[in-house]
Amino acid sequence: MSYEFIVVGAGHNGLAAAVHLAAQGRKVLVIEARPEPGGAVKTQELTLPGYRHDLCAMNLSMFAGSAFCARYKDELGAHGLEFVPAQHCFASVFRDDSALGVGASLEETVSAIHALSPHDAVAWSQMVERFKDVAPYLFGLLGSPMPSWAAARTLFNAWRKQGTSGVYELIRLVLSSPRDFLDRHFENEKLKAMMAAWGLHVDFAPDAAGGALFPYLESMANQNFGMVIGKGGADTIIRAMTGLLKAKGGEIITGAPVRSITVSDGAARGVVLEDGRKFSASRAVIANLNPRLVFGGLLPAGSAPESFESKVKAFRPGPGAMMIHLATSGLPDWKAGAHLQKYAYVHVAPDLAMMSRVYAEAAAGLLPAEPVLVVGQPSALDPSRAPEGRHVLWVQVRVLPAQVKGDALSQIEGRDWDSCGQAYAERVLDLIEQYAPGIRGKILASHVMTPADLERENASLIGGDSLGGSHHLDQNFVFRPVAGYSRYRTPVKSLYLCGASTWPGAGTGAGSGFMLANMLAK
The missing domain is CATH 3.90.660 (Polyamine Oxidase; Chain A, domain 2)
Known part of the structure; x- marks a missing residue:
């Protein structure tokens, strides 16, 4: 059978791409190896009947605040999307049996910090207020292909509003280690530890360059916007997206591992399943997979230049x-x-x-x-x-x-x-x-x-890595997953990548799938 677009992998990024393309009237097929869609976003009764456990991802704040969700919020809601807000978002416990947490109440957070350090209570309040000015530019960068004119415009607008010193501070934040950033702003070790813990949700130890951004974003976003989880389970986003995809005419096949991506005349033309079924794609094949599964795996040998394949093999x-x-x-x-x-x-x-x-x-x-x-x-x-x-x-x-x-x-x-x-x-x-x-x-x-x-x-979780690859500076931004190929394309014509291994990386924000679909829909 023939489709315009074939998406391999029904994780949330692949589904976001498929939904947006189907919404533009494109004929789309999503193929998933596992019996159910979702990738790392699944909810199952893993222990006892009636106990629903989120397999991997639990926090859906990035999805709730994503451009994809903003675009399709009402339609996703009609297909069952529901969130539960957390008034108390996150906390850390310490060796002296004390704790420090962040919730929806700024007054409550500041009061707890003030008990540790009056200086830090003021610094926290100032950082929260400053975040309101900085957030549009940070989220603008995270929501733009890398590199792109959209990203450049975001930096230009930041310069116009914040001045040269403001842009320098933004760049300094992106390059700093968690420890350097936290030492620059705070004096209490418990507050620093509470924020730095977010760095290890990714792969940033306290002294890793480039690791300050995630603790800063998570701490400030939770303080300003709160946190949400899925009503009944994180799979609420998957059930809503698959329902919306089908409503828009898209198709999905589960329990169907892909054996190979077919290539002719240097372009991806479709896929062959393990059971022998063949599907062709007239426009593009989108692999929502770790690139190491695609190059040296699903593609015939020699489909991409050896230099590219060696860089994918080295993707950590x-x-x-x-x-x-x-x-x-x-x-x-x-x-x-x-x-x-x-x-x-x-x-x-x-x-x-x-x-x-x-x-x-x-x-x-x-x-x-x-x-x-x-x-x-x-x-x-x-x-x-x-x-x-x-x-x-x-x-x-x-x-x-x-x-x-x-x-x-x-x-x-x-x-x-x-x-x-x-x-x-x-x-x-x-x-x-x-x-x-x-x-x-x-x-x-x-x-x-x-x-x-x-x-x-989930074969894309190589070595149990839920990040889609290290987010250290040499594998992030324009270097994700390979320098020169950060805009989702590959050396194989009509073959694109999306997912956590591509910009903007890990999380439930559906950013890469939605940005890629926007580019392809044009």
Whole structure:
């Protein structure tokens, strides 16, 4: 069968591209290898019936604030899109059994910071106010192809409104490490740790250049706009997009792995499925996949120049992650206070020293002694995630090695995730127990996904990397995924890439899929 556009991979970026192209009257087919669409955005009953767990992504704030959602908000709503706002967004717990958090109330946040440092309370308030002026330009850059006249216009407008010094500060932010940025603005170590924890949601240890932007954006956006999760699960965005795609005449096939992308006369012409079915694309094939799966994988050998393929082969994954999903009889009893049960996220990352140590240990192939944890409490906001009076916990273990070479504590003997995953999950639960005593006694069932399990679930999560590749400066902006090919095209005519491996990178913002579709629709 023939289509104008074929999208390989039904993650949210691929679906965003397909929806927008179908909305322009294009004939679109989406093909997904797994039995259900969604990629890393799925919600499943992983532990017990009635307990709905977000497989990987939980925070949908980027999607809710995206240009794609703004364009199709009413139509997505008609197909079931629903968000649940978090009045208390994120918090960090510390070794002295205290905590610091950010919520919708600026007064509440500033009061908590003031108790630690009056200087920092003023600095935080000033940063929040300044963010209102800076945000349009930051989001303008993140929402523009890289490079593009749109990005250039955003910088020009920033210069007109903010002056040369304002543009310099913007560039300085983008290039700074988390530690340098935080030291420049604040004096209290707890506040710095609370913000720096966001760097390890990506792959930025405290001293990694280019790592300040994400902690700054997340902290300021949560303070100014709050956080949202999906009503009933993160898959609300996937169900809404697939419903809208079909309503606009698009088609989707699931449980259908692609064997190869067909190429003739130097251009992508369609795909062949593992079961032998063939589909042709008259306009383009869009691969919503890690580029390492496409070049040297789905494409015939020699389809792209050797120089390009070697650069794709060298495209580095970010650190691995582990997901631990818990069905529980109650929320954690945090030693830092019962108020923490209201927060969407609780970070267990008490200081910058341990964040640096975790990153170094993982980079050396070691199981970190004290892992960085993101403890999500979605059922505290959305009771529909679990039976009445029960809860689900979403525990993401950040910055782990893809290949295990040893254990930083010399306690776990396994040298691959299949043999040491459960033992390491016990270490994680022991750590949560330190900050929330009695949590083990509340666990009704658990489901552990090691970095190896994540890659088996989704081949694009290479080594358990949920980022689509490292976001360090040499793999970001115009260098993502390969310098000269940051605008989604490839050396193979009519073949395009989108997804987390392309600009603007990881997250649920659907940016690459929507920007690519806008370019192709013209």
